[in-house]
Amino acid sequence: MSRKKDYLGMDVFGVLSQTNRSATPTTTAIDAELFGALGKVDMHRLSASPVNLLDIYPDPTQPRRTIPHVLRGFWNGDGRSLPEVFKQWVKAVERERGSKFDIELHLNAKEDIERNDQPGPLEENLLGLIELAVSIRIDGLTNPITVAPMGLKYRLETGERRWLAYNLLYIYTKDDAYSRISARTVDRVNVWRQAAENNARSNLNAISRARQFAMLLMDLIHEERGIEFIPMDKFEHEQEFYAQVSDGTNLRVPRGTSERLLAASGLRNKNQVSLYRRLLELPRSVWQIADDLNWTEYFIREMRERVQNDEAAFIELANRTAREKGYRPPVDDASKPSAAKASKVSSAARASSTLVPGSRQYYTKLTKVMSKTGVGKQSYNQQALDMIRELRSWLDEQERTIRRYDG
Numbered sequence: 001m002s003r004k005k006d007y008l009g010m011d012v013f014g015v016l017s018q019t020n021r022s023a024t025p026t027t028t029a030i031d032a033e034l035f036g037a038l039g040k041v042d043m044h045r046l047s048a049s050p051v052n053l054l055d056i057y058p059d060p061t062q063p064r065r066t067i068p069h070v071l072r073g074f075w076n077g078d079g080r081s082l083p084e085v086f087k088q089w090v091k092a093v094e095r096e097r098g099s100k101f102d103i104e105l106h107l108n109a110k111e112d113i114e115r116n117d118q119p120g121p122l123e124e125n126l127l128g129l130i131e132l133a134v135s136i137r138i139d140g141l142t143n144p145i146t147v148a149p150m151g152l153k154y155r156l157e158t159g160e161r162r163w164l165a166y167n168l169l170y171i172y173t174k175d176d177a178y179s180r181i182s183a184r185t186v187d188r189v190n191v192w193r194q195a196a197e198n199n200a201r202s203n204l205n206a207i208s209r210a211r212q213f214a215m216l217l218m219d220l221i222h223e224e225r226g227i228e229f230i231p232m233d234k235f236e237h238e239q240e241f242y243a244q245v246s247d248g249t250n251l252r253v254p255r256g257t258s259e260r261l262l263a264a265s266g267l268r269n270k271n272q273v274s275l276y277r278r279l280l281e282l283p284r285s286v287w288q289i290a291d292d293l294n295w296t297e298y299f300i301r302e303m304r305e306r307v308q309n310d311e312a313a314f315i316e317l318a319n320r321t322a323r324e325k326g327y328r329p330p331v332d333d334a335s336k337p338s339a340a341k342a343s344k345v346s347s348a349a350r351a352s353s354t355l356v357p358g359s360r361q362y363y364t365k366l367t368k369v370m371s372k373t374g375v376g377k378q379s380y381n382q383q384a385l386d387m388i389r390e391l392r393s394w395l396d397e398q399e400r401t402i403r404r405y406d407g
Contacts, residue, residue, distance in 0.1 A: 056147060056163060145159025209266055209267070214280060239282070
């Protein structure tokens with residue numbers, strides 16, 4: 001089935017012919033225009049050359065997540081921990097299917113992998129990665145990844161799944177041919193290039209698209225207002241990083257950038273912007289389940305409306321729906337942070353403890369919390385008071401510092 005509808009109107013770099021804009025593009029034309037555009041923008045790219053897998057570090061903010069959330073606790077963010085990740089992934093698949101899963105047999109396949117009639121979510125995700133690895137083993141890597149220098153190492157810009165597939169082949173075949181991967185070097189990681197490749201290769205699920213939208217909006221707001229958003233490693237959970245732009249009242253889309261943002265993020269209109277912004281504030285457990293199970297935005301929204309926006313009921317319904325689909329987290333995952341412990345702290349409270357008083361982000365959060373205070377809203381009232389006390393203490397300290405200037 002043609003995917004050309006995914007590309008209509010997606011002129012991220014403004015290079016499509018003006019005379020042909022009204023015509024429906026062919027898949028071939030789309031490919032030529034899109035990747036030709038990438039080439040025009042990146043004339044400074046070097047030729048592809050082999051790079052050691054262990055010298056490459058994935059971009060933690062990359063919208064698409066290949067490794068499921070239930071396994072990410074085993075990953076320290078580089079290739080050295082991937083043998084343990086794949087080992088635990090296979091064990092999780094075996095628990096899910098109730099039988100042995102021979103990953104080496106699948107990796108050595110000479111043709112399409114024979115699947116179970118209804119593979120579970122974790123098996124489906126792993127099989128997708130294995131199929132890419134088998135394709136690379138048989139046909140080679142047809143499209144190099146892109147990386148940006150990071151000291152003596154590299155930050156992965158595009159091609160995380162290809163990099164993971166190479167790691168999978170190297171770990172299980174021990175063939176040195178897979179210890180290095182062909183990569184093109186760019187000056188720096190570019191979120192717009194990432195978005196172009198994500199949209200070109202396959203549809204993102206709702207959570208991945210929400211991440212992508214957030215990254216692009218952060219870039220636009222930084223460009224317009226100079227706002228420096230808090231890095232991901234300062235947050236307890238990755239969702240909180242993207243949620244920094246969940247407030248559409250104080251962090252609006254910069255004037256004149258809406259069409260560019262819609263095209264690059266794969267959204268159709270301003271209404272979808274609001275819907276995907278709302279995803280940035282999902283309960284953490286729902287965010288993770290929806291990402292691992294590739295739920296659509298409509299499916300998530302319909303589920304939330306079914307319980308009349310009751311958050312506790314929403315979480316329970318999401319978990320029950322996931323269990324019915326065979327979704328099971330690993331049971332021997334002692335190395336991961338306690339999700340139960342983390343869930344006792346509200347997302348807003350975690351964010352307020354990370355935001356710095358005096359910053360625009362802090363003011364935005366305080367304004368948002370205060371708008372939700374009122375009779376019977378004890379949690380929001382208490383959170384607002386805590387933030388006000390924190391801000392007052394910060395202001396007192398600033399006043400004392402300024403007074404010292406005058407002797």
